[in-house]
Amino acid sequence: MEGTAVAFAPGHISGYFKRIDGDSPKTTGSCGAGIVIDRGVTASVTPSPKTSVIVTDRTPAGESLISYGSGLIEELLSGLGVCAKVETTSGLPIGAGFGMSAAAILATLTAANAVFELGMSAEAISELAHETEVAHNTGLGDVAAASSGGVAVRTAPGIFGVSSRFFPDAEICSVTFGSIFTPDVIGSPEKMAQVTAAFPVGEPATFTEFMMKSRQFAEASGLIPARIRPVLDACDEAGILASMTMLGCGVFAASDALEILSEFGTAVPLKVCPHGPTLLEV
Numbered sequence: 068m069e070g071t072a073v074a075f076a077p078g079h080i081s082g083y084f085k086r087i088d089g090d091s092p093k094t095t096g097s098c099g100a101g102i103v104i105d106r107g108v109t110a111s112v113t114p115s116p117k118t119s120v121i122v123t124d125r126t127p128a129g130e131s132l133i134s135y136g137s138g139l140i141e142e143l144l145s146g147l148g149v150c151a152k153v154e155t156t157s158g159l160p161i162g163a164g165f166g167m168s169a170a171a172i173l174a175t176l177t178a179a180n181a182v183f184e185l186g187m188s189a190e191a192i193s194e195l196a197h198e199t200e201v202a203h204n205t206g207l208g209d210v211a212a213a214s215s216g217g218v219a220v221r222t223a224p225g226i227f228g229v230s231s232r233f234f235p236d237a238e239i240c241s242v243t244f245g246s247i248f249t250p251d252v253i254g255s256p257e258k259m260a261q262v263t264a265a266f267p268v269g270e271p272a273t274f275t276e277f278m279m280k281s282r283q284f285a286e287a288s289g290l291i292p293a294r295i296r297p298v299l300d301a302c303d304e305a306g307i308l309a310s311m312t313m314l315g316c317g318v319f320a321a322s323d324a325l326e327i328l329s330e331f332g333t334a335v336p337l338k339v340c341p342h343g344p345t346l347l348e349v
């Protein structure tokens with residue numbers, strides 16, 4: 068095997084969710100809804116005698132090397148029986164509620180599938196990506212959502228749980244102050260009980276309904292960090308719908324809230340991504 072394959076997978080902002088435990092990682096996941104966003108992870112995969120992973124981010128705040136090595140990606144490749152030099156570049160900070168782990172897995176698998184000619188279908192890639200996320204507690208519903216585009220509503224766990232997708236031409240804006248370690252939250256039965264109790268009734272049919280349900284959920288979930296309260300207040304005052312990025316210390320707002328969010332940190336304009344993982348180069 069020779070050459071390099073490069074793939075992109077979109078990130079995902081989860082607005083609300085509840086954990087559903089099945090009898091295997093395949094049937095475990097979450098219900099909820101979130102936005103598949105146009106920033107995500109680009110992965111380049113080059114066959115090599117030994118696996119190595121370089122994780123970088125190229126976010127609006129600048130570019131930095133995050134780590135040499137990623138247990139998640141190394142385990143994934145070893146499970147496929149291949150060795151490669153992998154470079155992942157995240158367009159948004161890792162751990163901040165933008166679903167970068169799911170995007171990294173989906174992008175790496177899409178590129179590895181091409182360069183090693185593994186013959187996996189898009190469905191098989193999503194299935195393996197979802198099982199990997201759940202097994203590592205790094206996400207529950209991000210893979211199901213980011214396997215395609217739009218605002219994704221999930222009514223069952225796993226990759227077949229998306230009941231609807233809609234594609235608003237919305238200006239979205241986000242600001243983040245750092246990470247919340249996902250495994251600490253989704254691995255805690257106490258936190259998950261409060262999250263489940265906060266799950267909103269009914270499914271959103273419009274972007275406005277999605278934003279309202281997300282905020283209602285965030286308030287009732289007990290997950291809102293004090294650090295983001297002034298940002299939510301400023302959006303409320305300006306009549307802009309906003310909520311917390313699940314699971315990160317950040318806010319996402321509907322409409323062009325760049326000016327307001329920029330008062331608090333580096334604000335990022337985002338769009339709804341119309342597609343899932345894409346092969347860019349092979």
Ligand SMILES: Nc1ncnc2c1ncn2[C@@H]1O[C@H](COP(=O)(O)OP(=O)(O)OP(=O)(O)O)[C@@H](O)[C@H]1O
Binds near residue numbers: 161205
């Ligand atoms: N771009 C990446 N490349 C390689 N590994 C990654 C990448 N992003 C995340 N990971 C791995 O996933 C682990 C957990 O990430 P985490 O789930 O907190 O991030 P996230 O998916 O961006 O956040 P969230 O689930 O809140 O949206 C990280 O510690 C890292 O090992």
Ligand SMILES: CC(C)(CO)[C@@H](O)C(=O)[O-]
Binds near residue numbers: 084096166207249
């Ligand atoms: C658990 C979660 C909020 C973490 O990103 C997400 O995977 C989801 O919505 O299930």
